[in-house]
Amino acid sequence: MPHFLIRSLPDLDAVSRYIENEPYQHAGAYRSHQVWHFDDVLGRTMGDTVHRADRVRYFVLVAEDHAAPASPKHAEHSWSTAEGLVVFGQLRAPHTGSPRGVALAAQVPSRRHLDVVLEQTIGAPAAGDDLEVIDWDFSGRR
Known part of the structure; x- marks a missing residue:
């Protein structure tokens, strides 16, 4: 089962330590990990969002071969959380x-x-x- 985290860590060594010390990792819940650098376009975190019971939450990954923009279309738009967008960012390979x-x-x-x-x-x-597209909740996958 996939588990997604957006974390601010200082470097790849810190990422490796985080993964090694993650409780689900110790329990054998994961076969592998993928790590990407996340360029936060909106400037807010999931913690800045009010969790609404009347809304469905999704986490979406767009593959590298998709011609994805580095920022949302209509970048001049404020993308308020009321419109549904919680976080948005470009994924980049950590080494390159x-x-x-x-x-x-x-x-x-x-x-x-x-x-x-x-x-x-x-x-x-x-x-x-x-x-x-993954059915998701603020505490993880549903």
Whole structure:
């Protein structure tokens, strides 16, 4: 089962130590890890978002071969959390800095609304091999 964390750590050694000391890692819950640098475009964290019981939450990974922008389309738009976008950022390879895709979290009324958010941010609906859409909660996957 995938587990996603967006953490601010000083360097790759700190990331390795974090992974090694993670309780689920010790319990054998993970076979492998993928680490990316995350360029936070919106300037806020998941903690800045009010958790709404009337909204469905999704975490979306856009694969590296998708022509994903480095920032949401319509960058002049403020992207308030009321519109559903919780976090948005470019993923880059930690050693080379090369683009690897985009990650975003959204809190929206329905999957149809997620498609609207995706169209407005990356210009693509939530379908296809280059998008992974995960039912998600602020404490992890549902």
